[in-house]
Amino acid sequence: MHFELTREYIEKLVAGIQQQDIELVQNLTNDLHPVDIAEIFDEVDAEDARFIYLHLNKDLAADVLIEMEEDVREEFLHHLSSEEIASVFIDNMDSDDAADIIAELPEKKQDEVLSHISDVDQAGDIVDLLNYDEDTAGGLMATELISVNENWAVITCIEEIRKQAEEVDEIYFVYVVDDSNVLKGTLPLKKLLLAPEKTLIKDICNTDIISVKTDTEAENVANLMEKYNLVAVPVVDSIGRLKGRITIDDIVDVIKEGAEKDYQMISGISGDVEASDSIFKLTRARIPWLFIGMVGGVLGSLIIGGFADELKIYPEMAIFITLITAMGGNAGIQSSSIIVQGLANKSLGLDSTGRKLVKEVTIALLNGLILSSLLLIYNIAIHHSIALTLSVSVALVVEIIFASLFGTFIPLFLHRIKIDPAVATGPFITTINDVIGLFIYFYIGRFFYLFLM
Amino acid sequence: MHFELTREYIEKLVAGIQQQDIELVQNLTNDLHPVDIAEIFDEVDAEDARFIYLHLNKDLAADVLIEMEEDVREEFLHHLSSEEIASVFIDNMDSDDAADIIAELPEKKQDEVLSHISDVDQAGDIVDLLNYDEDTAGGLMATELISVNENWAVITCIEEIRKQAEEVDEIYFVYVVDDSNVLKGTLPLKKLLLAPEKTLIKDICNTDIISVKTDTEAENVANLMEKYNLVAVPVVDSIGRLKGRITIDDIVDVIKEGAEKDYQMISGISGDVEASDSIFKLTRARIPWLFIGMVGGVLGSLIIGGFADELKIYPEMAIFITLITAMGGNAGIQSSSIIVQGLANKSLGLDSTGRKLVKEVTIALLNGLILSSLLLIYNIAIHHSIALTLSVSVALVVEIIFASLFGTFIPLFLHRIKIDPAVATGPFITTINDVIGLFIYFYIGRFFYLFLM
Numbered sequence: 001m002h003f004e005l006t007r008e009y010i011e012k013l014v015a016g017i018q019q020q021d022i023e024l025v026q027n028l029t030n031d032l033h034p035v036d037i038a039e040i041f042d043e044v045d046a047e048d049a050r051f052i053y054l055h056l057n058k059d060l061a062a063d064v065l066i067e068m069e070e071d072v073r074e075e076f077l078h079h080l081s082s083e084e085i086a087s088v089f090i091d092n093m094d095s096d097d098a099a100d101i102i103a104e105l106p107e108k109k110q111d112e113v114l115s116h117i118s119d120v121d122q123a124g125d126i127v128d129l130l131n132y133d134e135d136t137a138g139g140l141m142a143t144e145l146i147s148v149n150e151n152w153a154v155i156t157c158i159e160e161i162r163k164q165a166e167e168v169d170e171i172y173f174v175y176v177v178d179d180s181n182v183l184k185g186t187l188p189l190k191k192l193l194l195a196p197e198k199t200l201i202k203d204i205c206n207t208d209i210i211s212v213k214t215d216t217e218a219e220n221v222a223n224l225m226e227k228y229n230l231v232a233v234p235v236v237d238s239i240g241r242l243k244g245r246i247t248i249d250d251i252v253d254v255i256k257e258g259a260e261k262d263y264q265m266i267s268g269i270s271g272d273v274e275a276s277d278s279i280f281k282l283t284r285a286r287i288p289w290l291f292i293g294m295v296g297g298v299l300g301s302l303i304i305g306g307f308a309d310e311l312k313i314y315p316e317m318a319i320f321i322t323l324i325t326a327m328g329g330n331a332g333i334q335s336s337s338i339i340v341q342g343l344a345n346k347s348l349g350l351d352s353t354g355r356k357l358v359k360e361v362t363i364a365l366l367n368g369l370i371l372s373s374l375l376l377i378y379n380i381a382i383h384h385s386i387a388l389t390l391s392v393s394v395a396l397v398v399e400i401i402f403a404s405l406f407g408t409f410i411p412l413f414l415h416r417i418k419i420d421p422a423v424a425t426g427p428f429i430t431t432i433n434d435v436i437g438l439f440i441y442f443y444i445g446r447f448f449y450l451f452l453m
Numbered sequence: 454m455h456f457e458l459t460r461e462y463i464e465k466l467v468a469g470i471q472q473q474d475i476e477l478v479q480n481l482t483n484d485l486h487p488v489d490i491a492e493i494f495d496e497v498d499a500e501d502a503r504f505i506y507l508h509l510n511k512d513l514a515a516d517v518l519i520e521m522e523e524d525v526r527e528e529f530l531h532h533l534s535s536e537e538i539a540s541v542f543i544d545n546m547d548s549d550d551a552a553d554i555i556a557e558l559p560e561k562k563q564d565e566v567l568s569h570i571s572d573v574d575q576a577g578d579i580v581d582l583l584n585y586d587e588d589t590a591g592g593l594m595a596t597e598l599i600s601v602n603e604n605w606a607v608i609t610c611i612e613e614i615r616k617q618a619e620e621v622d623e624i625y626f627v628y629v630v631d632d633s634n635v636l637k638g639t640l641p642l643k644k645l646l647l648a649p650e651k652t653l654i655k656d657i658c659n660t661d662i663i664s665v666k667t668d669t670e671a672e673n674v675a676n677l678m679e680k681y682n683l684v685a686v687p688v689v690d691s692i693g694r695l696k697g698r699i700t701i702d703d704i705v706d707v708i709k710e711g712a713e714k715d716y717q718m719i720s721g722i723s724g725d726v727e728a729s730d731s732i733f734k735l736t737r738a739r740i741p742w743l744f745i746g747m748v749g750g751v752l753g754s755l756i757i758g759g760f761a762d763e764l765k766i767y768p769e770m771a772i773f774i775t776l777i778t779a780m781g782g783n784a785g786i787q788s789s790s791i792i793v794q795g796l797a798n799k800s801l802g803l804d805s806t807g808r809k810l811v812k813e814v815t816i817a818l819l820n821g822l823i824l825s826s827l828l829l830i831y832n833i834a835i836h837h838s839i840a841l842t843l844s845v846s847v848a849l850v851v852e853i854i855f856a857s858l859f860g861t862f863i864p865l866f867l868h869r870i871k872i873d874p875a876v877a878t879g880p881f882i883t884t885i886n887d888v889i890g891l892f893i894y895f896y897i898g899r900f901f902y903l904f905l906m
Binding site for chain 2: 033035158161162189193194225226227228229230231247248249251252255256259260262263264266267268269273274275276279282283286287289290291293294296297298300301302304305308311312315316318319320321322323324325326327329330331333334336337338339341342345356359362363366367370371374375378400425426427430431434438
């Protein structure tokens with residue numbers, strides 16, 4: 001069925017490469033899916049990967065190139081001439097994949113590669129695609145699609161599909177356009193199979209279509225396709241002319257990347273890294289957020305230092321510092337993540353910011369009261385001083401409320417001013433809440449110790 | 454194009470409902486996509502939603518039912534008789550959607566509904582589907598598909614597709630089977646259009662197929678379809694007979710739900726909640742993790758309390774408590790999230806656990822040394838005591854290393870013993886690292902103060 005990459009397989013393959021046993025290496029790789037070969041490339045060193053690549057059959061090589069990790073591909077293309085790159089593209093790649101790969105090349109090499117593509121139409125399509133921002137529908141779409149004129153009969157249409165189909169790998173929909181190429185509808189293949197030969201396309205096509213514009217943001221395309229369970233969506237320009245189509249497999253990547261980015265943000269990791277990346281890359285991705293955490297810790301030390309007099313007289317106050325900051329961090333992240341996820345899914349509903357904040361305060365108050373009551377009972381039971389007992393319980397409620405408010409408000413505010421709200425999750429929100437929590441705890445503590453001791 | 458839900462729209466609709474203006478309500482809703490109507494139901498109260506639902510046209514009503522949030526749907530079906538539910542299903546739902554909805558009903562009602570379905574074949578399919586675990590390929594698949602015999606000619610095949618196509622909404626692939634219904638290949642519609650009429654299917658079909666078994670886990674189906682960019686995948690039983698197919702739109706939901714679950718885990722939220730849920734539901738989803746955080750805080754207080762003597766003599770030690778715990782929390786979450794994400798994506802590579810831990814320690818050591826050097830310079834600059842300066846810098850390096858080790862090891866261990874590693878992110882890992890961080894800080898502090906003061 002499908003291939004499972006194992007350590008044994010890699011060892012066998014690497015042994016074959018070391019013995020320059022071309023036949024063995026080809027036997028091991030040529031029946032594999034391009035995705036699997038790209039995965040093998042992550043496990044072997046650059047030299048070995050080159051050896052495998054050079055002995056793949058040409059069709060497979062082009063597909064493998066599309067599936068490679070970006071950094072591995074960059075390394076590869078660096079060693080190929082513009083002419084070799086162009087000849088790999090021709091006939092073997094959809095325009096969107098070709099444009100994505102050309103976009104990664106240095107500017108000068110881009111022009112050279114384009115000039116070596118023999119199919120001028122394809123080269124033209126690629127040049128057009130290169131003009132779109134990669135995070136828009138234009139940047140995602142492929143230009144290979146099947147379109148028919150609304151005034152044609154079913155039989156003409158089937159003839160035309162036969163012709164166009166050679167260029168298109170898979171057909172999900174046939175798009176219906178008018179004489180100016182303006183999108184008028186879609187035609188499920190099923191209807192085409194069921195309708196009498198002389199029926200006009202305009203009489204059987206589905207005119208209730210969902211389309212996106214070339215400048216629609218990729219994230220919005222993903223939300224739309226996901227919401228309406230679309231397998232493909234047509235892309236039109238500002239006056240409605242059909243320019244391309246986006247299929248769900250490209251969108252799955254957008255969805256995955258978006259989710260991974262948000263997940264890494266909340267974990268305090270910047271940049272798109274994975275466990276198999278280099279130590280240097282992983283270190284660089286983590287240190288900025290650790291540094292922010294450290295700055296927060298230093299600010300915290302200044303605040304605690306500011307209450308040094310209290311701490312000298314009542315050192316017992318120190319013992320609940322961790323509890324207060326930890327709870328603030330947890331409550332803040334809970335609130336911010338619900339908001340960030342709601343913004344990403346467009347599932348926040350129609351409530352105003354004010355109502356959302358009121359709701360958060362209510363939840364925070366409930367959680368805060370329950371937990372601080374438990375803590376009150378605990379502290380009474382183990383005979384902590386009344387001042388400490390009251391300080392920490394009151395501070396806990398107040399801190400959970402504040403943390404929840406910040407956790408809700410900051411991402412909503414960032415979203416309003418067009419900054420990705422996900423930056424306000426993870427270490428950022430924890431650090432703010434640590435600092436605020438310390439203030440709350442020590443001020444409340446000062447009050448209770450003043451009146452009760 | 455597509456509908457945008459606004460507060461004005463809802464107000465107009467609710468006003469129409471209050472005036473019992475059926476025509477207005479129907480005008481406002483009957484042209485909408487079922488997904489949009491389901492979304493409206495989240496914004497109005499149950500009574501109003503019922504009113505809208507009862508005045509939808511029947512076809513639309515069935516589709517809306519599929520798109521509703523589970524709790525809203527449960528409420529609805531509760532008020533319908535088994536016969537009404539069955540009559541909504543017939544002809545209007547794919548078997549997989551029908552099975553999902555029936556599975557949500559109380560056991561007794563399930564049987565009643567099934568007995569009222571007039572198409573016995575469909576009822577049989579639904580009963581079969583109900584036997585599969587909902588988190589497996591069997592639970593995800595639909596039984597509506599187009600299959601042809603490998604021994605047929607293209608022309609017979611087209612005839613047969615015409616017949617079968619009436620039951621299937623959209624055709625992505627035609628599946629090829631032998632006389633025992635064992636899956637032999639797939640047939641892209643394109644090939645069918647291009648081949649001469651008398652060609653045998655077995656000569657043009659694609660036999661290099663990726664399929665899944667009915668008991669393959671949903672998550673693995675998602676990984677497979679995503680990895681190989683599949684739009685649909687056939688599902689076979691243990692002896693290879695074709696049982697159904699899964700399309701990518703169902704998988705998009707699996708991917709989204711998986712990502713959301715992991716995100717909520719790392720934020721310390723249990724259960725699948727969103728911002729628009731009730732205050733009670735949101736409170737209940739958050740309090741368990743806050744409670745864990747509080748237990749961690751109490752443990753922390755016991756540790757700090759255990760060093761009360763040191764704190765009385767050197768109260769300045771208190772000022773870096775927050776810094777140490779915060780940094781441990783951050784470093785731990787970074788490590789665990791990379792592992793959890795790698796496990797989910799199967800992108801961890803083939804390194805052994807030992808090598809992964811060595812890598813993490815190296816990264817932690819690098820980050821720790823850089824940050825604690827900065828902190829050392831800061832502490833010297835603001836004239837903190839040498840004992841405190843050294844304690845906090847050394848403790849910081851040690852704590853980052855420990856936190857990273859736990860962050861790496863715990864999710865790998867949980868995965869090994871078949872527990873979802875995502876539980877080891879967020880508050881869980883932070884809490885453990887808070888407690889360990891305090892130990893490290895105070896033991897190292899005790900050492901330096903003993904020798905340097």
